[in-house]
Amino acid sequence: MFMEQLSNGIALGSIYALTAIGFTMVYGIIRLINFVHGDIYMMGAFFALTGLTVLGLPLIPSFLLGMIGASIVGVLLAKFAYSPVFKAPRINLLLCAIGAAIFLENFAMLVWGPETQSFPTLIENKTYSIFGFKATTLQLIILGVSIALVLILTYIVKYTKLGRAMRCTSQDMEAAKLMGINTNRVVYFTFMIGSSLGAAAGVLVGMYYKAAYPMMGFTAGLKAFVSAVIGGIGNIPGAMLGGLIMGVSESLGAAYISSGYRDAIAFIILIFILLVKPSGILGKSVKEKV
Amino acid sequence: MANLSRVLFNLVLATAILFGLIKILSKAFDFVARYISSIDKKTKRFINIGIALMVAIWPIVFINQPYVLRTSIIVLLYIVLALSLNIVLGFAGQLSIGHSAFYAIGAYVTALLTVNFQISFWIALPTSALIAALFGLLLGIPTLRLKGDYLAITTIGFGEILRLVLINWTNLTRGPAGIPGIPFPKIFGFMINTNLRYYYLILVLVMFTIFVSYRLLNSRLGRGLIAVRDDEIAAEAMGIKSTYLKILAFVLGAAFAGIAGSFFATYIHYVNPDNFNYMESVLILCMVVLGGVGSIPGVILGATVLTIIPEALRDIATYRYAIYGILLILMMIIRPQGMLSMASLKGGAKSENSGNKKRNKGLRGLSGS
Amino acid sequence: MRILETKNVTKAFGGLVAVNDVDFHIEEGEIVSLIGPNGAGKTTFFNLITGIYEPTKGEIKFLDQFLKKSKPYEITKLGIGRTFQNIRLFSSMTVLENVMAGQYCRTKADLFSAIFKLPNARKEEDRVMEKSLEILDFLDLKKIKDEIAVSLPYGYQRRVEIARALATEPKLLLLDEPAAGMNTGEKKEMQGIIRKIRDKGFTILVIEHDMKLVMGISDRIVVLDYGNKIAEGLPQEIQHNERVIEAYLGKGGAA
Amino acid sequence: TSSSESSEIYIASANPMTGDSAQFGDMKVKAIELALEEVNKNGGIDGKQVKLLVGDDTGNPKEAPNVAQKFSSDKKVLAVIGHWNSSCTLAARGIYESAGIPVITDSVNKAITDGTTPHIFRISLTDTTQAQHLAKYAYEVMGKRKAAILFTANDFGTGLKEDFTATFTELGGEIVATETYFEGQSKDFSPQLTKIKSKNPDLIFIPGYYVETALIAQQAQSSGIDVPMLGTDGISSEELVKLGGDAVEGIKFAGFFHPEVEYPGTKEFVEAFRVKYNKEPDTYAALAYDSAKLLLEAMSQGGATREGIKKYLDNVKDFPGVAGPIAFEGNDVTRGIIILTVKDGKIVPADIQP
Amino acid sequence: MLHVKELDVYYGGIHALRGISFDIEEGKIVTLIGGNGAGKTTTLRTISGLVTPKEGTIKFKNQNLLKIPSEKIVGQGVVQVPEGRRIFVELNVEENLMMGAYLRRDKQVIDEDLEYVYKIFPRLKERRRQMGGTLSGGEQQMLAIGRAIMSKPRLLMLDEPSMGLAPIIVEEIFECIKYLNDNGLTVLLVEQNANIALQLADVGYVIETGEIAFSGEAKSLLKDDRVRKAYLGEE
């Protein structure tokens, strides 16, 4: 049973990772616990679903519709809800994010109805197994997409000019402007990428579970947050690592300890890791110079 | 999808109305703040007595409107809760999003003691506070060296773990079924069994919370706390033992949340893990921030407004929370400092702006507050 | 009496040795200036004394006590007060409150007596207020006592920092660039303030780049360069020390 | 104004309208509105139009008492249909009781009708009764001996789990595994299923709701579990098939209602519901519809007052509901269960009924 | 080159600038001197577009700077070394310097300029891989100045560049400013050390409580009694 549980855990972990990557990226740039991320993920799933069912589009265009739709929502939020509060204390930004999350959940409920909607089956889901590990086509796609995103995003943030502009904006927005950086554009761009990643995760997870519903982002967002923190919030490979740790520990915990305490196990691991390493596994602690 | 345009129309309309309303209210709050900071001690006392009198006769006026009474009681309950978080977030600057855990502990301790052991509420109440405080201590000691967002997620985690324990430890808590049948409190044979009596009970608890908050804030410990909140390094260099104060604030905050929980249990006569989920913590957090972090009158106002608004919106059931979300965002944009902020009460709008002078440094700002 | 003494104090950040084997002492009642090029390790030296950093090597002795692994708040309580190069006032407090917060470590009231205002707490509060006002008066800050401290002009903020440090009732006061960002007139005023504080019986160690001020107030000067102590002596000696001129003062700096 | 007061009658419905369980409240309100529409079209009750007030309790027992107080204090409101969650009904029932307002609920916790609140009527079966029916069916009709349970961790799921376990073991069966999950939050059941699989049960009992059940069925299928499943009325919905696809083929579950199990009015109700909402009514809809009809009848028979309605409900016998005749005994409805199953993507009554 | 006219700036209720006007001619060094809180920093921030004035105009080479956002102003070659240094604490020294050259594309010349900055501030070269946030106060100040030089400004505004710097470095910096000015750079210098500033500058303006109190040739201001008394600390 152990190998099987381990594959369960990795499959689940890659879903967490996928969601956490977009979350952690936005955090890395804006220093915002983006409580809305889970709901952007939900919006992505619904946009794609609308494309598939109402507009009758094929898979890829629907997928893109989901990502584009969610990016637009993300950028609108950045422009109208977040930018106006950048200058206020950070907690205000946090509250704006919470407000936006509540809003989006209920907005989706008003527009698409509160019930769970089924996702049509689009990809033939075969099961593969090697050395006792088992995985389905979709699981492999999710894992593959996560790894690819980690690599691409790390490259962008670390080695490109745009990435440097993003880091500057996060550290000191005014000084960034004085360097000639169009900080608004950087912020919007960040949200655009972050949201489309969130949406991609939402669509994939929607396809994986064959379901989409307005509250689907709530738990996903929280799990993304935990994964990101375990790995070191703001650190992109860390999000991947954190997601996998969460997935595996949940699966093994549910199997060998108790399914009722499954979510608690993830949090206990989180707290334990933070006590040993207060900034997460891959996070670096920046001490303030006095 | 078909109703998209109608939904959008309604929401845009709501946003526009709220925007105007908050703008006007914001002016009003400025005025009030300026007025409060300008009046002398004597007038202040006079006004305080006036407010106290009004609050005291309020339930008698509305004695025949149980819905008003009930809502007032809930408002008072949330004032205790919001003030308790204010000690942690407002005074010590520690971002805790798991505050409902302590609320839950208070409620469950009271439920268990009064239902299973028939212990009087008057013993259960302080016991609840004590046990909640103990948990605050247990959580605070290891976690308070974590900063900002890391502390936030840890407190969320603690809240969730506790909720799962309440759900899974069915032998003790009856799990998701909750504990029904919590009796009315009785003191010297006097039974608290009407809304009116409950009102005065919670009013006393509110008064006590306000009293402790004020005295704490204006003592050496309060100054130490605010110093730690503003700049921990400088505070330590001034001889202030920051960990001790942070834990103290955490423990006190937990104790008052426990008191609120205890009252909740006897008032609703039923506790259930769902009462104490993460959204509950978020709600309390919103009250503190909307009211004005650290400001006691502000937090009281925040708790009041955020309890009444969802009640007022109950009739538009499906739009209720969408509008609530918009309200939060608009408040943060139009009035980031909160309704009655600490700074505005100190010296009006002038210091408010210059107080931001240091904070405006990009997004990195202060970690906690 | 030697109020502070360090032996072989060293601090390395990774491979970078910011303070290297520094022996240093200060006598009671002295004003000593610590100067040196940028990045010489002066602020780091302050941070070592005040417990913000722990020395990689060496020992620090304050009033017959070795400060080993002492926390900043413990050291302040022992009697070392300081100001910061990048001003760190409590941003939500008024000037008076900042200074009152400085008195924290000299008061004792516990939670219970603070909340119920028991006689001891009440008396203590009165004393804190009295003492704070006295300090503000002394530094000529009384008229702005109710302003939010961080909204004040720079010069005042530096002075409030000094007031707050004095409120901790230090035996040794450390000032990190107290006159930075001031114009000539204000610098002169600051010189007066430092003297005045010394005359009250405080011992003062000051970091400063303004030579006029340094020469004007110091009983003794210690020079750091790349973490090493390269010179020590009376102002006139330092002013003409070749090494110091080369590393720090430059040809015009001596003036 | 007085004219509107005299020309309108109000009933209220308190349900989750936002949050995790909003779809259930939505379904109920739709059905109630249908019932009112029919009556109002025919001139209402005594010439008065009947209006519905909807209260959102978000499925949270903290909010339920506030909704209850609001409705109870509102003298216009004559009766309440609701609280969907047992925890909400439990938290609110005292308030309704002291206001003397009759309530028809479809929540299942047995404590709700413990005798202390005569104004609260239940139109669905208690968790205990349903669990007993199901356990018997599993043991006697299906012939199962080794059951695994995967239940949702709320009062509904826990209650059913416990009562099922009791009856099933009493009959001689064995519960080989008991696992849990959280409604609205859990999406991945593979650890639980893998564990259940290793215990080799011959039946998986899944007290919960349709979304999770559909996912469980799918994930069981893809992890190669081929064990019959038995569910509760909570999954009796078209959505189960939509979400679960071929994975839910053959699943058996309890229901109180099925369009093909016809009683007087069933056909018309289903038809009207389809036309109006383009949806299939589920059990909750049917029960809510019956509740509304019952109240409307009570108003015209017993008089449009709280007392009148209560009195009618106390004595009603064989009221013709679309989900079967209704009568209350100790405030609990007397009805049996239907066993339903999914066949060729359609929900149909099972071949053998209990 | 730069014309500032009748600037009025408010912070909330505080009237920080009260109708300030001055001009900077191409190739000149102009200095603003004044006491604490006089409004010098505010003036620079307004020119850079970080603060929006209530009234007034700012023209740079006949372009209205008030109409364009901060980052575009930098693109025009109007660059400042901000008060409080504002370096990027989580970027290393070299990355910080390269951020100065963010808008530039002439890679070759950028490398030359980098070498030039390292030549003036050898300390920065030693520390090129160190995080900005761990630098000493003076090192950060050097970095801030170096970063501004890297953006190849046409008008360089310096807000108290000498603050916290060792005397020898102060000399260096002013020599450097002189050197750049000789090569065609226009400079607006805000300095507390009025003595040095006036010696270096061509023109001086004295700001008091948000207004230009008086102005003139720098050399003549050095001899002005009001200046000597208030800003040079002479009795």
Ligand SMILES: Nc1ncnc2c1ncn2[C@@H]1O[C@H](COP(=O)(O)OP(=O)(O)OP(=O)(O)O)[C@@H](O)[C@H]1O
């Ligand atoms: N946390 C740290 N990590 C790495 N290097 C550091 C750290 N803190 C200081 N340094 C380095 O140590 C050296 C000494 O710094 P310090 O701040 O003590 O200088 P200083 O003498 O106060 O200079 P200044 O006069 O410019 O303020 C500097 O070169 C600095 O870059």
Ligand SMILES: Nc1ncnc2c1ncn2[C@@H]1O[C@H](COP(=O)(O)OP(=O)(O)OP(=O)(O)O)[C@@H](O)[C@H]1O
């Ligand atoms: N962000 C702000 N909010 C409110 N008031 C401000 C702000 N920035 C500056 N002020 C006020 O505006 C006035 C001018 O300040 P400014 O910083 O321009 O002065 P300065 O001449 O640069 O002084 P210094 O020599 O201290 O740097 C002062 O009264 C100051 O308190």
Ligand SMILES: [Mg+2]
């Ligand atoms: Mg220094």
Ligand SMILES: [Mg+2]
């Ligand atoms: Mg300035």
